[in-house]
Amino acid sequence: MKKIFLTLLTVSLLGGASTAVAQDFTIxxxxxxxxxxxxxxxxxxxxxxxxxxxxxxxxLITVYLVYEALENGSITLSTPVDISDYPYQLTTNSEASNIPMEARNYTVEELLEATLVSSANSAAIALAEKIAGSEKDFVDMMRAKLLEWGIQDATVV
Structure with missing residues (x-):
C-alpha cells in the first residue's frame, strides 16, 4: 500500500509532465x-x-488511513458516517474544495468517492472524524504515519 501511495504522490507532483531526454527535461x-x-x-x-x-x-494520506481501517476491519465500505456540523457547514464555503452535502449520513464508500473524485474537503473531514473520533486526533494519526514512512519534515495541521 505504501508503494501505491508513493506512486500517487509522484504522479500528483509531476502533473502533466511529458517524457523527454533527462538533460532536456523540464516541467x-x-x-x-x-x-x-x-x-x-x-x-x-x-x-x-x-x-x-x-x-x-x-x-491522499486520509484515503490511505481509511484503507488501513478497511483492511484491519474497523470499518467497511458500507459503514455509515454521520456528518457533524463542521464538515456539513464547510460545504457552503465556496472557497473550499467541496461538493454539497444534502444529507447528514453517507457511507464510507460515498465519502471516499467524494474525497478522491471531487477533492471534497468536507468528505475527507467526515472520514477523519469517523476513523479517529475527531479531526485533531486524525491529524495526530497522519503525523504518526508520516513519521513511520520516514517523513520527518512535513507539517500537518
Missing part, C-alpha cells in the same frame, strides 16, 4: 521529484527540498 510545476520506486533513486528533482503546502496530498 511547468514549481516543485517536483521523481523517484524510482524499487531503488529509491531520485530520477528528477526541481526545488524538491523547499517547503511547500501539501494541499490535496493530505487527502
Amino acid at each position: 511547468a510545476a514549481k516543485h517536483a521529484i521523481a523517484v524510482e520506486a524499487n531503488t529509491g533513486k531520485i530520477l528528477y528533482e526541481k526545488d524538491a527540498t523547499q517547503p511547500v503546502e501539501i494541499a490535496s496530498i493530505t487527502k
Whole structure:
C-alpha cells in the first residue's frame, strides 16, 4: 500500500509532465521529484527540498488511513458516517474544495468517492472524524504515519 501511495504522490507532483531526454527535461510545476520506486533513486528533482503546502496530498494520506481501517476491519465500505456540523457547514464555503452535502449520513464508500473524485474537503473531514473520533486526533494519526514512512519534515495541521 505504501508503494501505491508513493506512486500517487509522484504522479500528483509531476502533473502533466511529458517524457523527454533527462538533460532536456523540464516541467511547468514549481516543485517536483521523481523517484524510482524499487531503488529509491531520485530520477528528477526541481526545488524538491523547499517547503511547500501539501494541499490535496493530505487527502491522499486520509484515503490511505481509511484503507488501513478497511483492511484491519474497523470499518467497511458500507459503514455509515454521520456528518457533524463542521464538515456539513464547510460545504457552503465556496472557497473550499467541496461538493454539497444534502444529507447528514453517507457511507464510507460515498465519502471516499467524494474525497478522491471531487477533492471534497468536507468528505475527507467526515472520514477523519469517523476513523479517529475527531479531526485533531486524525491529524495526530497522519503525523504518526508520516513519521513511520520516514517523513520527518512535513507539517500537518
